[in-house]
Amino acid sequence: MLNPYSIRQDFPILDIVINGKKLIYFDNAATSQKPRQVIEAIRRFYTESNANIHRGFHHLSQEASRLYEEAHDTVAEFIGARGREEIVFVRNTTEALNLVAYAWGLKNLGEGDKVVITIMEHHSNFLPWFKIARHTGASVRVVDVNDEGRLRVDLLEEAINEKTKLVAIAHMSNVTGVINDVKAIAKIAHSMGARIVVDGAQSVPHIPVNVRDLGVDFLAFSGHKMLGPTGIGVLYVSEEVLEDMDTFLVGGDTIKEVHYRGRLEVIWHDMPWRYEAGTPNIVGGIGLAEAVKYLSRIGMENIHRHEQELVKYFFKRVEEEGFADKLKILGPRSPEARGGIVSFTLGELDPHATAIMLDEEAIAVRSGFHCAQPLHERLGFSRGSVRASFYLYNTKEEIDRFVEVLKSIVKQAP
Amino acid sequence: MSTRIPLPYSPKVLELFRNPKNAGPMEEATVKAIAGSPACGDMITLYLKIDEEKETIVRASFESYGCAANIAAASILTEKIKGKSLKEAWEITWQEISDELGGLPVIKYHCSILAVGALKRAIRKYYDDRGTRPEWLPEKPSREELQVLEEEKMIEYMYKKFGLQVQSGGKQSG
Amino acid sequence: MRWLTEYLETVDLRSKPSGCSQHPLVKLKKLINQLREGGAIRVVTDERVIPVKTIEVIAKKKGLSLEIVSREGNVVEVYLKK
Numbered sequence: 047m048l049n050p051y052s053i054r055q056d057f058p059i060l061d062i063v064i065n066g067k068k069l070i071y072f073d074n075a076a077t078s079q080k081p082r083q084v085i086e087a088i089r090r091f092y093t094e095s096n097a098n099i100h101r102g103f104h105h106l107s108q109e110a111s112r113l114y115e116e117a118h119d120t121v122a123e124f125i126g127a128r129g130r131e132e133i134v135f136v137r138n139t140t141e142a143l144n145l146v147a148y149a150w151g152l153k154n155l156g157e158g159d160k161v162v163i164t165i166m167e168h169h170s171n172f173l174p175w176f177k178i179a180r181h182t183g184a185s186v187r188v189v190d191v192n193d194e195g196r197l198r199v200d201l202l203e204e205a206i207n208e209k210t211k212l213v214a215i216a217h218m219s220n221v222t223g224v225i226n227d228v229k230a231i232a233k234i235a236h237s238m239g240a241r242i243v244v245d246g247a248q249s250v251p252h253i254p255v256n257v258r259d260l261g262v263d264f265l266a267f268s269g270h271k272m273l274g275p276t277g278i279g280v281l282y283v284s285e286e287v288l289e290d291m292d293t294f295l296v297g298g299d300t301i302k303e304v305h306y307r308g309r310l311e312v313i314w315h316d317m318p319w320r321y322e323a324g325t326p327n328i329v330g331g332i333g334l335a336e337a338v339k340y341l342s343r344i345g346m347e348n349i350h351r352h353e354q355e356l357v358k359y360f361f362k363r364v365e366e367e368g369f370a371d372k373l374k375i376l377g378p379r380s381p382e383a384r385g386g387i388v389s390f391t392l393g394e395l396d397p398h399a400t401a402i403m404l405d406e407e408a409i410a411v412r413s414g415f416h417c418a419q420p421l422h423e424r425l426g427f428s429r430g431s432v433r434a435s436f437y438l439y440n441t442k443e444e445i446d447r448f449v450e451v452l453k454s455i456v457k458q459a460p
Numbered sequence: 461m462s463t464r465i466p467l468p469y470s471p472k473v474l475e476l477f478r479n480p481k482n483a484g485p486m487e488e489a490t491v492k493a494i495a496g497s498p499a500c501g502d503m504i505t506l507y508l509k510i511d512e513e514k515e516t517i518v519r520a521s522f523e524s525y526g527c528a529a530n531i532a533a534a535s536i537l538t539e540k541i542k543g544k545s546l547k548e549a550w551e552i553t554w555q556e557i558s559d560e561l562g563g564l565p566v567i568k569y570h571c572s573i574l575a576v577g578a579l580k581r582a583i584r585k586y587y588d589d590r591g592t593r594p595e596w597l598p599e600k601p602s603r604e605e606l607q608v609l610e611e612e613k614m615i616e617y618m619y620k621k622f623g624l625q626v627q628s629g630g631k632q633s634g
Numbered sequence: 635m636r637w638l639t640e641y642l643e644t645v646d647l648r649s650k651p652s653g654c655s656q657h658p659l660v661k662l663k664k665l666i667n668q669l670r671e672g673g674a675i676r677v678v679t680d681e682r683v684i685p686v687k688t689i690e691v692i693a694k695k696k697g698l699s700l701e702i703v704s705r706e707g708n709v710v711e712v713y714l715k716k
Contacts, residue, residue, distance in 0.1 A: 396647075398659045399688040406691050419653065429651060429683075460681050460708055466702040466710075474704055477713070478644075478676070525672050528703045528713055 048348040050441045056081040056340075057439055067408035070444045075220050075248060075387050075435035076412050077270045080337075084273055087336035091329050098325055100299055114328050117335035118318065124338045125265065126256035127282055131317040134281040135331050139247040140170040142266030142281035143214070145321065146243050147174040149294040150264075150287065151212070154241075157183035160209045162240075164189045164197055165424050166219045169417040171245040175214055184211070188420075195222035195377035195425060203234055210240040217249035217265075221418045221433065222377025223357070223387035225253065232261040241287060247271060252353060252385050252437075254346040263287045269330060274337035278330030281321070288317060295323035349438045353386025356436045356445060360388060363449040369456045376425050386436035389416070392452060393459055397432045400455060404432075407451045469528060470562030472536075477528040482521040482538035489521075491589070493582035495608045496574045497615045502526035504534050506578040508541075510586060516545045522575075529568035533557055533575040546583050547596050552576060554604055570611065577608030647679040647689075648709070659684065666696050669716045676703075677712040686710055 054060050057079050062069045071079060091113065097106035099114050118130035127133055136142045151174075155161070161175045165188050179186050187210075189202045197215075206213060213235040218225045228244055235242040243264035249255055250265070251272030257265050263286065269278035283291070293300060293314060300323045305311040314320045341349070358381045364370050376389040392400050401413035412433045415422050422430055434448065469477075486492075486507035496503035503526060509519040520538040524531045537557055541549045554572040558564045564572055580602050587593050601609070643665055651657035665675055677689055686702065689712055693700045697716070704711040 394682045396659070396684045396688075398657055399684040402659070402688045402691050403685075414657070415653070458687060459685060466705050469704060474711075477703060523672075525715070527701050527715075 048344055048352045048438060050352065050439050053344070054439045054441075056083065058082065058085075060439060064408040065406070070407075070409040070447060072434040072436065072440065072444075072448065073410045073412050074251075074437040074440075075271070075416070075433060077276065078251065078273050078437055079439070080275070080333075081273055081340055083340055084275065084333050084336045088275060088329050088333045091332050096329075099328055100319070110328060114326070114331050117331040120335040120338050121280055124342060125250065125282060126258050128258075128285060132257075132283055132285055134283060134318040134321040135326055135334075136279045136281055136321075137277055137327070138268045138270070138279035139168075139245060139266045140279075142264075142279050143171055143243065143245065144174045145281055145294050146264050146266070147178040149291045149321070150241070151175075151178040151184075152182065153292045154290055155179070155182040155184040155211055158209060159184040159211045160205075160207075161186045161212045161214060162189060162202065162205045162210050163187070163214045164191065164202070164216070166191050166195065166197065166222070166224065166421045167214070167216055167418065168220050168245060168247065169419070170247075171214055171216060171243075172420065175212075191224075191421070191424065193425070195219065195224050195421070196383075197224070197226050199227070199230070202231065206234055206238050206240060208238055210235070210238055213240055213242045214245070215242070216245040216247075217255070218246075218252065218385045218387075219377065219418070219421070220248045220387065221389045221416050221421055221431070223248075223385040223389075223435075224377050225249065225383045225385060227383075228262060229260045232263075236261065241290075248385060248387070251341075252346075253350040257282050257284070269334040269337065272334075272337055273340055274334035275327075275330050277327045278334045280334075283317070283321075285317075294321060297323045298325070299323060344438060350385070352438060353436045353440075354381045354384070356440055356442065357381050357384065357386055357388060359442050360434075360445050360449065363445060364452070367449055367453045369453055372456050373452075374427075376422070376427055376431055386440075387433060388435075389431040389433040391427060391429070391431055392456055395455070395459055397430045400432045403455050404448075404451060407447075409448055409451060467529075467565045467568065469532075469565070472560070472562040473529055473532040473564070476532035476535040476561075480524075480531050480535045482519075482535065483523070483531075484521055485523055486519070486521040491582050491586045493578050493585055495578035495581060495612075496526070497612055502530050502571060502574055504530060504574055504578050506534070506538075506575075506582050508582050508586070510546070514545070515547075516543065517541050517549055518543075522578075526571065526574075527568070529561075529564055529571040530574065532561055533564075533572045534578075536560055537575045537579060541579065546586070547594070549579060550583055550597065550602075552579065570607070573604050573607050574611075577604040580605050581608070644676045644678065647677060647684045659688070662689075663692065666692065666698065666714070666716075669696075669698075671716055673716050675714045677714060679710050679712065681708045681710055686712060689714070 059079050095109045097110040099111040118133045122129050122133045175186050187205045189205050190198050217228050232242045241263040244262045246265045246267040250267040263284045265282040267280050270276040300315050300320050302315050303313040364373050372393045374391045397413040401411050404411055414430045489507035490510040491508050494505045505523040507521045508517055511518050520541050522534040524534050554576040557572040645662045647658045649658050698714045701713040703713050
């Protein structure tokens with residue numbers, strides 16, 4: 047098991063006091079806090095190793111290049127990829143998904159083709175497919191969830207046919223915390239000759255993810271949600287789909303040779319550099335690698351169990367305090383196949399109003415639609431919801447305080 | 461600072477609070493007077509456009525830095541004095557304003573006093589500027605003028621005592 | 635110093651939000667940020683959905699005074715003043 051109290055020692059920000067109250071940070075699905083180790087790695091890089099990469103023979107450039115390349119290896123190992131060739135560093139999950147839409151989608155989608163997505167997607171795994179479909183003449187099929195927010199796998203199976211070229215799906219919903227059986231869905235997709243891209247923004251930071259075990263073609267995730275810095279994200283590209291892809295952003299660092307003798311001749315760079323145009327977020331990559339090492343030391347299985355424990359405890363405490371009937375949850379109450387995210391509304395209260403009152407007590411949550419408005423509307427939460435999302439450093443005492451404040455808000459409402 | 465239970469404002473006060481009349485500054489005003497102080501939370505600036513030949517008020521407007529009652533009182537006062545002679549305007553009392561508002565809560569009486577006080581200050585200032593004083597204008601300050609002064613002085617005293625700076629309306633209108 | 639800017643803009647918190655940035659509380663916050671000294675906003679809210687406490691929290695943070703002007707059932711009219 048994991049000890050959140052000793053883990054907290056690594057996160058200086060968690061000691062912050064707001065309005066005389068100790069911060070309770072429950073907005074981890076938006077971004078996580080950073081441990082000293084990551085902050086120190088960033089500081090160390092800038093004070094000891096800073097230079098541009100792949101551009102010089104001088105000592106610092108060599109050192110920076112080595113660190114940046116090794117960061118790819120660390121991430122590859124973390125998600126079970128074959129090696130750095132399958133790991134493209136981008137800015138964030140959104141950019142990673144757009145990269146697939148353009149580099150793979152433009153080359154492989156055409157009139158009559160179908161992209162299958164779900165209603166539980168984040169806007170970032172929703173909008174790029176509609177956009178690329180418009181460019182290519184393909185269509186997008188949106189698969190429904192049930193009233194509990196779980197994917198209708200029967201409808202998904204029905205939707206995937208020989209016209210389907212791509213299935214794009216969230217591994218874990220950023221609203222309900224529902225975890226999709228990506229392994230099974232990948233099998234269905236592949237059996238019809240379709241590719242599968244997985245939005246791992248919420249899963250990779252919180253549960254064990256192994257791309258080869260899952261059998262996915264693409265996996266996108268963000269560094270900042272998993273203890274790493276902002277501005278660094280990852281696209282895993284299975285070597286099996288590489289051949290099907292065109293380049294996306296091109297320019298510096300994406301090529302081996304460029305000739306112009308009346309016509310253009312380009313020899314593109316090896317993977318993954320071909321997709322990392324221009325000077326990348328070097329320190330971001332190094333910070334992310336440090337974050338991955340931190341998570342690996344704790345163990346993803348431990349983190350997942352800890353968060354499930356917190357969710358279970360939260361539901362139990364709400365029940366004990368007697369306002370479970372006022373707490374309308376998006377998604378399932380059972381802790382199985384679910385991550386550490388609880389989105390809800392409180393009685394008739396507006397989610398933003400609830401969040402403002404929680405903030406008065408130094409409790410940080412997110413309110414609104416969490417970039418998943420279609421799912422909110424599908425589940426009948428037209429005003430959005432309040433989202434509490436937990437991580438490895440959150441404790442049961444924090445949940446106690448959270449429940450206490452929620453109860454007082456409920457009591458005050460007419 | 462806030463009260464959970466609203467004051468028992470009359471429908472007329474609420475109506476004027478929601479749709480105030482003659483709000484905003486007036487550039488072409490003949491005379492302007494301020495009463496109250498932002499420190500106490502209530503302050504009003506009154507603008508009068510005066511027909512100097514007939515000595516009547518052509519138009520009046522106000523800017524308020526105050527509560528709902530303050531806005532309503534200033535609103536109804538500026539309506540009431542439109543077209544009135546300065547003498548007629550002088551005779552308006554704060555009770556009249558309060559009555560026309562359907563009665564003010566006791567702790568909001570001073571809003572009506574403030575509005576009428578500002579009017580009297582403006583009229584007095586109009587004649588002071590011209591170095592004249594009509595017979596009907598008493599030499600001694602009226603009741604409303606005195607009350608406004610008292611309120612301003614008290615606030616000023618409090619602020620001095622606590623070492624704070626305050627911009628007093630009384631000083632400005634002189 | 636000017637005492638009143640655009641006089642008493644009204645924000646009706648009972649209007650339904652249609653998207654992230656269209657929320658009436660977002661609109662209220664924006665207006666408050668634009669408020670100059672002496673400016674005022676009239677807010678109407680349904681206490682069941684957005685309690686006055688919420689508006690108090692925002693007002694306190696921005697240094698505004700708050701007066702509850704009227705209350706009819708759950709509908710409350712609030713006057714915010716900078």
